[in-house]
Amino acid sequence: MLFYVARRLAQAVPLVFVIILINFFLIHAAPGDPVFVLLGSMDTTPEFVERVRREFGLDQPLWVQFATYLGKILSLDLGYSLRFQEPVLGLILDRLPATLLLMGTALTVSSVVGILLGAIAARRPYSVTDHASTIVALAGYSMPVFWLGQIMLIVFALHLAWFPTQGMYSLRAPSEGWGRVMDIARHMVLPVITYSVYHLALVYRLTRVKMQETLALDFITTARAKGVPEGRVVFVHALRNAVLPVVTVIGLNFGFMLAGSVLTETVFAWPGMGRLLFDAIGARDYPVLMGLFTVLSLMVIIANVITDVIYAMVDPRVIYR
């Protein structure tokens, strides 16, 4: 098993390489002098420009430049943001926990609810409830995530004032203990719901289809023929088999989920990576943008490895070579 994890990680290495290559390509393909891309469009002294030029070896042949760049990334140097006056990696790591908290919660809630609803819907295909929930699910991923956030914010935070409008904590709330947890939870409700709607719709629709396929399989007939109650047929025999492909798709969609999370964060001014991305775009802070792309890509790659490992743990047919 450990060997399998190691092998999957090794397979991810070329991907990391490709991502660094994309960054490098963008630095050079973007209009203008690469040095200003590396600086971000900030005014600075000619001496500093020279320093960066030397640091990245921009006067050297291209392959030396790439080697230099690769070396920097691999030593975890993602550049320096003049705007924030801070190394990019630090900026991102500061905001990572908030993003992970929001995304992890939303992902868990929507996956569990989506799978359960999908399983229930699959039991009575083509019924009125099935049709209705299918249309609702389709609606769920036909709307811009951030727009849904805006509407929720207007209705539930501004008009009904049930929840705070933005941020992660109130200034007046206690700064530790249970009070702080509750404060953060209150701030999380709207962003989590907003973000969950899209993902829930996806998971629901997929689970429903996979459950219908699985419930038609022969071993389900065997289970029924030996007298297994219907609830157990659905939730023990069918669900485990049906969920496997759903897990894979959740893993494959992780990148788009991050995008949804970033947009949601922007609506609710959640102090995570999304907010950082928004600010960096506004300031055309290229080092931060590239740094974010690198870190987000790594997250996606890791998520894919985790998905594969989960799959391997659930499905005995996967051989850990």
Add this chain to the structure above:
Amino acid sequence: MQASPLLRAEGLVTHLFTDSGRVRAVDGVSLEVRAGEAVALVGESGCGKSMTALSLMRLVRPPGRILEGVVEFEGTPLLPLSDAEMRRLRGGRLAMIFQDPMTYLNPLMRVGAQIVEAIVLHQKVSAQAARTIALEALERVRIPAAATVLDYFPHQLSGGMRQRVLIAMAISSRPSLLIADEPTTALDVTVQAQIMQLLAEVRRALGSALLLITHDFGLVAEYCDRVYVMYAGQIVEEGSVFDVFERPRHPYTRALLRSTLGPDKRVASFTTIEGQPPSLIAPPRGCRFHPRCPEAMARCASESPPRFGLGVGVAARCWLHAGDAPAGREVAHG
């Protein structure tokens, strides 16, 4: 005349309501299985015999539906039973095994867990005791190193071994009737014989009756006492195996026997029955076999033949016997 049968179906009708029309898969089937006997239900694929088996177990799923008829098992009418009562029978007194052992086991559950699940549902025993019973069942179906196999996943077993596992699962609660739907069709020829031998042996040991669904008259001859021949959703002939082989009364049975036994009998070529099997959505008027029947008469195209009783436990649904049938034994179905 005799003690009430173990299983009795009377006028069973199961149709499938598909997009392209209503498929009359089971259209007025009546049959009996007595305690301890081996009965075959024979027909070409698509004649509705698997659907009949599923109907007897009440395992028909949409778009299929049992529309009418009576099914009695050990004296209890099954169709009015609640789902929970029906479940208590399924896998307990009334068990079933299927065609393709590759797909009929849950790929994510260990073999042992799947057998234990069946045992726990029907016998009031602890999980530990259930495991012992499962082990005994695996040994009874001659699985080598049964204790190890309990912890295997299905994909680690060969097709023959999986069918043995399915049989072990089905007999684990000592059923009085075992329905076997083409149990050897998906297996290698050499394994087929072993599995059939095993079924016969296990059946004798437990005193269970067997309803064998098959298209293979060879198996019928070797392993069964009585036989029902099914064509286009209806039983067209019934009788003891000896009777039916020696004196097939229905032209369809004759054709089927010829095509199965071919070279062994006088017919030189390995013939198949001429013509296409009929659509079960719009079956032919009159006798359903008449478009392919070499002995068809004018009457066959317009009037559906009733079941003509031709002696004890012998009957055929064919106008050729309109004269032979003793008065009062003529019972029409459908």
Add this chain to the structure above:
Amino acid sequence: MSTAGAMQAAEATAQMPVIAPHVPAWRIFARNGTAAFGAIVLAVLIPLAVLGPFLAPFDPSRVNAGPPMAGPHWPHVFGTDDLGRDVFSRVADGLRVSLLVGFGAASFSTGLGVVVGGVAGFFGRFIDDLLMRITEIFQVIPRFFLGVLLVAFFGASIFNIIFAIAILSWPEVARVVRSEFLSLRARQFVDAARVAGASRRTLIFSEILPNAMGPVVVNGTLLVGQAMLLEAGLSYLGLGDPSLVSLGVMLQEAQQIMRTAWWTTAFPGLMIFLAVLSLNLVGDGLNDVLNPRSRER
């Protein structure tokens, strides 16, 4: 095999030749009521977008066309924004830009995907391996953020936005086309053409491609909607084309004033929602017509 019932039905029907009643395509489509609904909504929205400049009661960029920040009222049915511009006229105009991006990006990525998938599926072997490896890489990297980088680096022109979205979306098309090509390549009628001495070009363009079009069209329809959502996302992050006001750009502008003027965000968003939902419904309906095997998708 699909459902247990269908399997039993298949046993009973497929193995015996049942003459399948011919159902006209439009009836399958219409039977699917939701698809018909989607088609009707699109039949209203597309003319609205195309004829927007003539239908809109006001010039979308005219400042002080009405009182600033006024809620919906006649003649400003969707209200006005902080500069007194008419929201309805701007929505009609924005819908045109959004649909343009949607259709543009969908055609672009479909074209790209058909070429990559077609080449991979037709030639097979190491070309297939190479192209599929590249496709996989594109599927794993977070494409939305790649789009963000592309637009941020190369400038937020409408062409760059279309290009960036196309780059995000082609891998799915490529996979669909490849698998169609792989299965069609082995089909008898293609063999027949090959034996008859058809050139590769004839094989690809007149034998295989037309038969692979069903899934491509379905996927293309869904892509239009996805592209509209991606455009809205990019615009919301400040990467919309500043010279053309799309619905996404309107939503981004509204972020500042929506607390007092809900209509500035509600209506543009509703318009995107309606358009994308209809496209998805129509896509599902087309799928029923063109790929009867996969009714469930």
